[in-house]
Amino acid sequence: MRGIAGALAVAAAMVLTACSGGAAAPSTGDPAAEGDGSVAGKRVIMVHCGDINPWCAVYNKTIIDGLEAEGVTVEYLQDPFDVALQIQNLQSAIAQRPDLILLAPTDDNSVVPSLQQAKAQGIPVIVSNSRLAPGAEDLAMTVDADHGSLGKFAAQNIVEGLQARGLEEANIIALAGSDTTATSGERMKEFKAELAKYPGYKLVEERNTDWDPAAAGRIATQLFAEYESKGGIQAAYGMADYLANAVIQSAVQAGIPVGVENDGLIVTGSNCFKVGIDNIKAGLQYGTGTQTPTAEGEWVVQWALKFLADGEIPPVNLNTVHRVTAENVDEFAAECSTS
Structure with a gap:
């Protein structure tokens, strides 16, 4: 996909860190770079939008397939844009203490108390397909598109x-x-x-x-x-x-x-x-x-694998997107036809 293979340069957003109040360092590394540790046997719980949505269905499958191909165990707790169900699923994920939680928020603000709980318990979270609510930037890492x-x-x-x-x-x-x-x-x-x-x-x-x-x-x-x-x-x-x-x-x-x-x-x-x-x-x-579900799913997979291998990634990682019109539609037709 163009968003992954064609352009791995990362545009990083500026976020505030809890410890210094300053801007986080830009994310300019290659998420596909090999880490120092093995990811096989690591456990990830996905708390994501439900497969009833056509974009989410392809996005979620791409992430699950990509992680499982590297030996990662994935549990998928889905919610069809249901805030209450998502909080319930997130609480369940925290209780299981996985190696990593992947969260695609339905409501950025509603998940903050659970993210605070996860951080207090030392459970890492990557938020995808959205950003952290203002003031909560230190609670999780972000892997997203340039919306x-x-x-x-x-x-x-x-x-x-x-x-x-x-x-x-x-x-x-x-x-x-x-x-x-x-x-x-x-x-x-x-x-x-x-x-x-x-x-x-x-x-x-x-x-x-x-x-x-x-x-x-x-x-x-x-x-x-x-x-x-x-x-x-x-x-x-x-x-x-x-x-x-x-x-x-x-x-x-x-x-x-x-x-x-x-x-x-x-x-x-x-x-x-x-x-x-x-x-x-x-x-x-x-x-x-663009912002195709396959490209964005692969983007999440690469950063999730890097975190599972290294134990750290930059706080904010944005994938490149492209404008599409009649002039260049053929260039993006295949990429944009996965959903």
């Missing part, structure tokens, strides 16, 4: 699409994942910052979907109707390609043209799926970004 860049890419896709249509003013809607994690928060922060460079383009609605395409479709339909008498909606950001696809389907059903060539709605995704690649090729979606 800020994904949000920036989404805004750039919308701006380019609107400019290609010759529009100087536009109403834009955003169908986000969930505001309980940095996954959505970082994307929306950078999306808004990039969009602010173009005052004529207004983000008029931002709604959470809990990563549910059915919810995204319903919300888009409602907003199309609501804004029909307010100048209409000219562009939409679906935070995952399957959310963007739901927006496209809702527009088609409402009789709204889609795509630059149709002088229609400009739609972008933010992390790629096969449906998004197909929509880009068909001219229905302007673009997306």
Whole structure:
């Protein structure tokens, strides 16, 4: 996968350390470098999003397969974006005292007490597919994608699409994942910052979907109707390609043209799926970004193995992501079609 084999350079976020209050050293090492110890027989418990979500299903399988291939024993405790169940699973994991806990938070803040408990008991935790809540940066290590860049890419896709249509003013809607994690928060922060460079383009609605395409479709339909008498909606950001696809389907059903060539709605995704690649090729979606479940899963595997072998990794490790449009879609088609 491009995010692993093609670019192992790590962009490190700045985090505060509890002991010094200063910025943590950037992570610039190669996570695939061999450690000094054996990982065979080590035990990992994964507390992750449930396989009911298509991205999570591939992500989780990639991690489990990668760790087990190196002789690591993996137990997977899944929750379908259920905060209470995740805390229950996390408590169970802590009680079993594994060599490492992998945690993909459903709510960044809700897991803090459990992370404090794990640290007090000397149980290491790697948080993935999100970031630690402010003030909790010293409680665990982070292995994640560069979500800020994904949000920036989404805004750039919308701006380019609107400019290609010759529009100087536009109403834009955003169908986000969930505001309980940095996954959505970082994307929306950078999306808004990039969009602010173009005052004529207004983000008029931002709604959470809990990563549910059915919810995204319903919300888009409602907003199309609501804004029909307010100048209409000219562009939409679906935070995952399957959310963007739901927006496209809702527009088609409402009789709204889609795509630059149709002088229609400009739609972008933010992390790629096969449906998004197909929509880009068909001219229905302007673009997306990577952060594929296989690439991100492999990224977690490499850092988890390094920790199990060495006993330490840098506190924050961000994987490189890439912007995808019709101009380079063929380059990323295979990578983006694993889910």
